[in-house]
Amino acid sequence: MVARIDDLTRRKSATPASAGRQGRFGAFVKRSWPPVALLAACFVLWWVVTAAGLVKPYLVPSPGDTLRVILDKPGYFGFHTWVTTYETVLGFGIAIVVGVLAAVLMVSSPAVEKTVYPLLLFAQVIPKIAIAPLFVVWLGFGLTPKIFVAVLMAFFPVVISMVTGLKSIDPEMLQLSATMGAGRGQTFRKIRFPASLPYLFSGLKIAATLAVTGAVVGEFVGANAGLGYVILQANGNLDTPVLFAGLFIMSLLGVVLFVLVEVLEYFVLPWHVSRRSDSGAVATI
Template sequence: MAVRSAPAGVAERERPGPGARAAKVAAQAWRPVALLALLFVAWWVITAAGWVEPYLVASPWDTFSIIGNKWGYFWDNTLVTLWETVAGFVIAIALGVLTAVLMVSSVTIERTLYPLLLFAQVIPKIAIAPLFVVWLGTDLAPKIVIAVLMAFFPVVISMVTGLKSIDPEMLQLSATMGAGPAKTFVKIRLPASLPHLFAGLKIAATLAVTGAVVGEFVGANEGLGFVIQQANGNFDTPTLFAGLIIMSVLGVLLFAAVELLEYFVLPWHASRRIDAATTSM
């Protein structure tokens, strides 16, 4: 088989192998890992030295011991919160993308919906969460609704920004070549808006976790919010810290899942290239 050579005047660049990719990941990861290790050591020193009372700040040993001793309890409640979060996140994506498309397609719709979206966003969700519990009961529905409300706004704003960032000359060229609105959207608008959308999805993923837990604070008999609420009422600081840590890990994992999906969906984007220009110290 003949080997294709690069055109004259074009320098051929090798694709980075698995080793180079692993080295880049390691180079990017050591700083946050070092910071987490430093915070953990500070946490351990503060509690071991007795600078704060145990009922105010639980020690790392007590916190992780209770996770191990009550693993089934934490696992079951984490699955409940995970289901509420993922369901709310997926619904927020569907509604957010549809709303953004409608807003971009019509100036009237955009001018009508945008103030309402902004008004709904600035309302504290903890203030309206009891209403959803009264209306929908104490099952999963109100928690999913609050997760949707928390994640919806970043999805809409990022998608609208992406759809509006198209070069007008590209749209004119598409129209000149006879492409209709639907084909222009699929071939030009949607691919160009994906980087903006994924930026919003990363924010929305963490907010969906917060929304689900807020709903569990108000009225629930299971979930991480219920665990934290009970531990707070019983002055069970180790369980409280354990619930907070698990909730944080859940948010980080969802963020990483969106990041991984972006890696496979947008391998062509500059932010996904291993040799992209980055600022290093």
């Protein structure tokens, strides 16, 4: 009898965890299937349009031709994808470090914020494709100007989201920490920085995709490697399958970086992710 009661107790205690996992999986599936279905529908429409001959193959290649080009030249696309990935990741990383430091400095000093914020806005509204040639003239045709353009593209959303997060703290919480004798450093480490992370990750998701765009824009201006170089060469040769292949890989690179940021957010801020995306599942448990 005692053994049966213990067995029932163990089953009852394990049920919430199992139900929670099932609920989170169900929420993930429910959240993921609409974009997956839309993407699949776009590919089907692309295939139908090309298979029916509604457009000329030299204008819009079929999905099969695009995939065949990638499979026929794995080394070619692999090398140029690696170059763009290196430029993107390095520029993205520099933008994170510089953006976070600039945001902390701006929040710590209102005078600095009033001075720097208009300059940031002015730099952001300038089209990067217009100033990219200057970076090539100043920095040469190597990787440096491409990385610099990627930094400029990704920097603004990082610093703005971080500033917003650092300013979103409840004033009563800051008063409480001051009353308990916490210094500015302790308040920043224990209250301000953790509370700003959800805002920061929102900015990082935007910055990840913009970093890819920045690297490709830099390659458009002057490069002998990278996906931007592939796209320009294909455009000049009217090779639309290679052009579509470069665009597809570039888009895939941005999606992968976005997903990696989301995965990192899940591990760094599990409480935030579960509250935002799985609250409905939890409520049903």
